[in-house]
Amino acid sequence: MTSASLSNDRPVAITADRSRKAIYAACVGNLLEWYDFGVYAYLAPLIALKFFPGHDPAASLLAAFAAYGVGFLARPLGGVVIGRLGDTRGRKAALVLTIFMMALGTIGIGLLPSFDSIGLWAPICLVALRIVQGIAAGGEWGTSTAFIIEWAPPTRRGFYGSFQQVSTAGGSLLGSAVAALATTTLSEPQMHAWGWRLPFVLGIVLLAVGVFIRRNVEETPSFTLAQQHTQPAHKVVSGIRLGGLAFGFTIFWTVAYYSLLAWMPTFTHKYAGLSASQALWSNTVGLIAMVIAVPVWGAVSDRIGRKPLLLASVVSIGVLAWPLYYLMSTRTGLVWVMPIQILFGVLLAMYSGPGPAAISEIFPTHLRSTWMSIGYTLAAAVFGGFAPFMSSWLIGSTGSALSPTYFYLIPAAAISLFVIASLRETSGHALN
Template identity: 70%
Template sequence: MSQANTSIPRDKSRKAIYAACIGNLMEWYDFGVYAYLAAIIAKKFFPSTDPTVGLLAAFAAYGVGFLARPLGGILIGRMGDTHGRKVALVLTIFMMSVGTIGIGLLPTYESIGVWAAVLLTLLRIIQGIAAGGEWGTSTAFVIEWASPGRRGFAGSFQQVSTAGGSLLGSATAAVLTSILTAEQMLQWGWRVPFILGALLLAVGLYIRRNVEESPSYEAAKHKVAEDSAVAGWRLGARAFGFTIFWTVAYYMLLAWMPTFTQRFAGLSPSQALWANTVGLISIVVAIPFWGALSDRVGRRPVLLVGTLLIAASIYPMLSLMMAKGGMSVVVPCQIALGAMLAMYSGAGPAAISEIFPTHQRSTWMSAGYTLAAAVFGGFAPFMATWLISTTGSPLSPTYLYLIPAAVISALVILRLKETAGAELR
């Protein structure tokens, strides 16, 4: 039976979508700020005479958070299907804030030795579990509250908030590196973005506790008890393939890009973060446009064009950054790449949600998405750094990692049914 939602009051729909997205923004600020301070974290928790070794260790700890995401996706996603989206979303924001504030208060290697790295990794695992439950549950919540014919546009704001969280993290790190000296950042400035997670916890919990459950979930929740916990694994596999390129592109073009532009495009740490921030702004601005377009022309055309554009342009753009260098070249390239990535991020939330019936959506969308993010996305900065170190080519991550990911996801998209305009199942 379809889960029609033509009777949803517009004011309730807006309030619910706002609650999901503001909490999502706050969580992805918490989760993502680590990447923008990776070089400092490497020095504080993984000291080494070889900067590359320390950076690899820091990015490995970053990736461990992603390995925990499938666990969170399955456990918290299942909670979202059995006990409601709202309960799961309150839990995720609490766990993410605990992990983030903990990192901000954590003693460094200088104080407690190797235990600093161990505790940092444990806190990243807590963050990873929270992030795993957050993405799929908040996406399901937004799509289920959206009006028919506008799910692409409404769902795009889930990605606006995800990119917005990264933007907030990048901007915070950029401001701090601009106003503080390198010594101040190394001594205490790096802690500030993490401790700010306390403010996000209070705001996020208040907003999410004061919102209603989605009407589609209320109509379908009786089906969960009748359904096997593993009944949706085939659909979850589609979500996995769909997400591979999405997550590789996102974390290479955003989390890893400040490292690339510092090492190979001649930017200072502050310039690299500001360039990345401008690129994130372009994503945030463009995502709703592409989401709305997917409601009119379909999900598949928008997704395929975005995939092919990035695959075709990534190598020449990074080559240009290396050859010319400087903000005048890097910033336009990051804006262009951001606008292309926004095509996938605009149509993606609605497209991946529409793969599933409501009673399986939170569990299996979370499982498929987070497993792909763990295997391919979370370790994208690590893989990029390792590939460059192994091959000696700064461009090797493009043709050995990102472009193959684009091919895989494009093949999955071609096999998906067009779902724009169809009612939720």
């Protein structure tokens, strides 16, 4: 038991029971939100046909991925508005708001008439709903990360914080699994007619589960203390500088995540000889490996530090990306693709495990939700959200299935490597 904050000059203790309840609340809502936000990527080929019909399938797919990226462009706005709400009104208020917004966007996509029914209004409304989802996701990541880290026991922030990424990857895993299940159990005509809508309509669970859980948790002790001791004069200068570090820290993280996971079913289906169903199931197995490995690496970071694991992940993926993509594109079939996706999942988990604690520990409490959200979401918008689009465009422009590695993934690794090397080790230090 540790004294974490002051309320009426008396210490408020972080207990194991309070920590578990708070983290459960953050992670369940986070999992459901990222399921909703990510399922779009797994059904992009069908969405392209329903909302962006045309004579060129490649152009339609690019249009669908462009709409996917628009959701990421809206994330910085969510980071500013909802992140600021989290720093002024509390983490809890911000997290309840994101639940409502994400549910609106997801269920709306599931019920939206296609291009054949309402013409150009279909893609316009689709983009509008993606913007709503993007704003919600932009506020969700930083606020939920701050919420978890501030409730974590000081010596276990790496382990507890890793569950933010477990829930994020778990949401993607759930989306991938539901999409795979739908494509396996339903016929192709059924998927084209109505089956693609089911994963989106399931977002209604978001309201029933997420709102109930998040409305029944306490505000973080660190936020309560910060409200009593905030120094407004230092917000702008330190916020911009530290937000820039968070931006650089996130570049590799988001490019690797959306290249190696969200876009991978498209790559393995088109260039590695897998069927659509096999590509989704292989991706699901890779996500399972990542979800299992993330808390392990998070716990390790509490013992040996954040930086050794972060640097090892960046270097290993940067070095192995090209040869592993080459193997997948030349030695087709599940026997090659699935082990590679498992390896990518484990190596990316080495970053995602200590990542939430490491990025949170950059900031003081009164700046954490706002500027961590801004730095993270700007990097996600500029580099991660358009990773599927850029990967498809690079392959189309160069004629090489390997071009996303040396034009996108490896440069991203180099940038974040420089930033991580410049950070001080924060494991074991008091949370500011």
